Amino acid sequence: MGEIKNFISEKDFEQFSEIENFLKNSRPEFNDSFEKELLLNFKSKKSDCSFYTKTAVALGITIVFTLFSILNYNKPEKIENFRVSERALNEVISSFNDSENVNVDLILQKIEGEMKNENLSNDYFNETFGGDYEESYS
């Protein structure tokens, strides 16, 4: 065909005028609403895009909000274990005369109170005599 195509002239096509006319007259024409459908589809495709944009924006806001929350998250105060000397605990327990009314809250309150006093006495001991009251007398 590579060689033949160089020898095809306009005159060679004249012989096809009849079949050309026949094909031309049979050209399909459309009488439906395809163009309208097409337009509607493209418009809805556009609104699809804005839907995606909205979704992306919403997602972005959620991510920012989550990050902000994480960064500003305050850890709840940890209840630290505290150690109580045996002497202090015995003092506290023995201070309850009516054992029927003893409960955990009361014991804890008492211990905290004792510990505060103990710290004060520790500070006083330390300042007055030097050294630790607990270490010296426990």
Next chain:
Amino acid sequence: MEDISKWLKEIFERKEEPLSELINKYSPSIRRFILGIVKNDEDAKELTQETFLRFLNHPQNFKEVDEMRNYLFQIAHNLSLTKVTKASSRREEFYDELPEKGVDENLSKSIIKKEEREFVLNLLQILPPQQRKVVILKIWEDLTFKEIAKIMSLSEGSVKAHYFFAMKKLREEVFKKEEENGRN
């Protein structure tokens, strides 16, 4: 030129009026071109829609405003290269879906026209895809050999050769059919 650029910008922004103008102007040609290739109107509609969608989604690929029609044909041609096999594997016939006219005279005219077109679409199927495309673009869309060559990424000489052999084949086929009908 400024008006064309503005019009084009509005098309890519998908403004209704210019978009409608574009579709009304070029959609029948694109649909006809694809219909000639795939023979099935539902597939032709689908590929026509995809052609326009590709055009609208990739404005950066479009350079020459004057060649918008040819550019659309080029997209349709490329799409048909990959999708033609899938599309033509379905067996529904386009003309079964045409609305029938109520008036008798119109109805008979419509049937004759319908049969004629169906015959032509079947006739085109005897051609290899390349030749078929050349014939459709040349005869139905009145494109020059040069334009067709650009759309199909072929040389002008090749397009002429495709057209020559296609017309020869079609003419022989029509003669053969006429002879068969004469005998019957």
